[in-house]
Amino acid sequence: MELFRSLLFVPGNREDMLAKAATLPTDALVPDMEDSVPDKEKQHARQVIRETVKALAGQGQTIIPRINALNTGLAKEDLAAVVCAQVYGVTVGKVDSPWEIRQLCDLLDGLERQAGLPLGHTRLIPWLETSRAIVNAYQIASASPRIVGVAFGAEDFTNDMGVQRSEDGREVAYPRAAVAVAARAAGVLALDTPYVSFRDKEGLEREIRSVMPLGFNGKFAIH
DSSP states (O other): OOSSSSSEETTTOHHHHHHHHSOOSSSSSEEEETTTTOOHHHHHHHHHHHHHHHHHHTTTTOOOOEOOGGGTTEEEHHHHHOOOOTTOOEEOOOSSHHHHHHHHHHHHHHHHHHOOOOOOOOOEEEEOOOOHHHHHHHHHHOOTTTOOEEEEOOHHHHHHHTTTOOOOOOOGGGHHHHHHHHHHHHHHTTEOOSSTTTTTHHHHHHHHHHHGGGTEEEEOOOO
């Protein structure tokens, strides 16, 4: 099993931030094409990531871009921009069902053939961020050998539920645990939601200590 303790999001349309992030001691670098990129900048983000991914990979970090959800209509172009030998895998937002994983795998099969890569080269980390995703957590986590981990997204989950985030996180206690259990049952990594108060180091440490006993192996971080 891979070791991904920290996975750092960086907006894919910001060359300066990508260059800085490549110098930081994170296990995986996540050039983002989803939530941190405005709609009008999506195409630019694809271009920037396509042009910089080889240089980023040369810094020693594992490169795992985040693509837009399948239902946005953007996923195919996102994948075409990043599938290459230097990209370990992709993480994809708002996956609700194993059907979406199968569709993504079909797209990846075709792109890997075009690139001359072995089938299965590009790994997957789906985000479980809705009530439907939590209900389907194990089925998603076990839907493909490409999946190396599943990530819990607290902000989108609470939006989907129509509830407010609290400091103690009681509103995400159940879905968080459900993701960790599903990941363990499927034999993949459990990766926790970013801590959004990123300047509060003590708060970050408290949250890490609270999720480790649930079985989480790593945590995403925001820029």
